[in-house]
Amino acid sequence: MTRNAAxxxxxxxxxxxxxxxAGVAAGLGVLRTSVLSLVMFSGASQFALxxxxxxxxxxxxxxxxxxxxxxxxxxxxxxxxxLLGLRGxxxxxxxxxxxxxxxAMAIGQPDQPSSRYAFAVTFGLLYVCWNVGTLVGxxxxxxxxxxxxxxxxxxxxxxxLALLAPRLRTGGAPVALVGGALAVAxxxxxxxxxxxxxxxxxxxxxxxx
Amino acid sequence: xxVWVAVLVGSLGCYGWKLAGLCAPRRFLDxxxxxxxxxxxxxxxxxxxxxVQTFSTGHTLQVDPRAAGLAAAVVGVLLKAPFVVIVxxxxxxxxxxxxxx
Numbered sequence: 140m141t142r143n144a145a146x147x148x149x150x151x152x153x154x155x156x157x158x159x160x161a162g163v164a165a166g167l168g169v170l171r172t173s174v175l176s177l178v179m180f181s182g183a184s185q186f187a188l189x190x191x192x193x194x195x196x197x198x199x200x201x202x203x204x205x206x207x208x209x210x211x212x213x214x215x216x217x218x219x220x221x222l223l224g225l226r227g228x229x230x231x232x233x234x235x236x237x238x239x240x241x242x243a244m245a246i247g248q249p250d251q252p253s254s255r256y257a258f259a260v261t262f263g264l265l266y267v268c269w270n271v272g273t274l275v276g277x278x279x280x281x282x283x284x285x286x287x288x289x290x291x292x293x294x295x296x297x298x299x300l301a302l303l304a305p306r307l308r309t310g311g312a313p314v315a316l317v318g319g320a321l322a323v324a325x326x327x328x329x330x331x332x333x334x335x336x337x338x339x340x341x342x343x344x345x346x347x348x
Numbered sequence: 349x350x351v352w353v354a355v356l357v358g359s360l361g362c363y364g365w366k367l368a369g370l371c372a373p374r375r376f377l378d379x380x381x382x383x384x385x386x387x388x389x390x391x392x393x394x395x396x397x398x399x400v401q402t403f404s405t406g407h408t409l410q411v412d413p414r415a416a417g418l419a420a421a422v423v424g425v426l427l428k429a430p431f432v433v434i435v436x437x438x439x440x441x442x443x444x445x446x447x448x449x
Binding site for chain 1: 387393404413435437
């Protein structure tokens with residue numbers, strides 16, 4: 140499990156290098172770019188924020204994009220709350236770790252101790268790789284070039300698919316297919332981030348059982 | 349200055365989302381409908397993420413070498429290949445196809 144988490148963390152870390160470079164290119168400087176990775180810690184939201192600011196967009200537009208993309212983490216939190224059984228102040232720390240990767244790892248486990256371990260190890264490794272990668276990118280190490288050159292843009296989807304597979308075999312497939320279709324179908328028309336949230340409607344398919 | 353506002357408000361807002369979900373009241377989460385909803389939500393959201401990250405760039409839908417990478421991942425899942433093998437196979441398929449095109 141640790142090895143799987145490490146694989147996710149490393150491939151995400153390469154994206155962090157791209158993010159660090161993008162943040163500096165957008166005029167945020169090393170400090171603000173790093174603050175985003177340390178505190179926002181949500182890749183899609185961070186790329187959206189610096190993308191809008193870099194293109195000369197306003198603060199309101201930049202915030203709207205980042206917050207819409209961040210909203211799904213709130214929904215992950217609803218699931219992780221019961222799954223991890225966290226109480227009290229520990230939730231303040233755990234909350235920072237509620238992201239796509241840690242959720243995918245946690246829901247793929249057979250029991251609560253393994254879910255907690257999967258969540259913690261994915262969060263920890265990814266947090267370190269994400270922030271180190273951001274610094275490397277922000278200080279100009281662009282030798283690696285575009286992550287998509289190595290096919291890393293499909294590493295995330297492939298990892299999520301592998302982690303979802305047990306859920307798909309046990310009745311989750313219709314929800315997954317309809318959710319994916321809804322998101323793709325609405326992508327040309329809706330603001331970035333919203334199509335993913337539209338997929339929540341697919342949950343109705345599995346609700347009655 | 350305005351950039352700092354965007355960075356800090358955005359960061360705290362994103363943290364707020366995460367914390368709100370995690371701290372939802374126990375009584376609310378224990379309602380059968382809410383529990384069922386929460387169980388399926390990650391499946392729907394992660395599937396949407398897979399579909400959008402594979403078949404679109406910005407607002408444009410497209411089928412490109414990423415689709416072949418995802419197909420490789422599907423084959424890996426069907427063959428019950430180890431996790432790392434699935435991820436590497438998908439990335440390699442996409443990267444090689446890009447080189448070939």
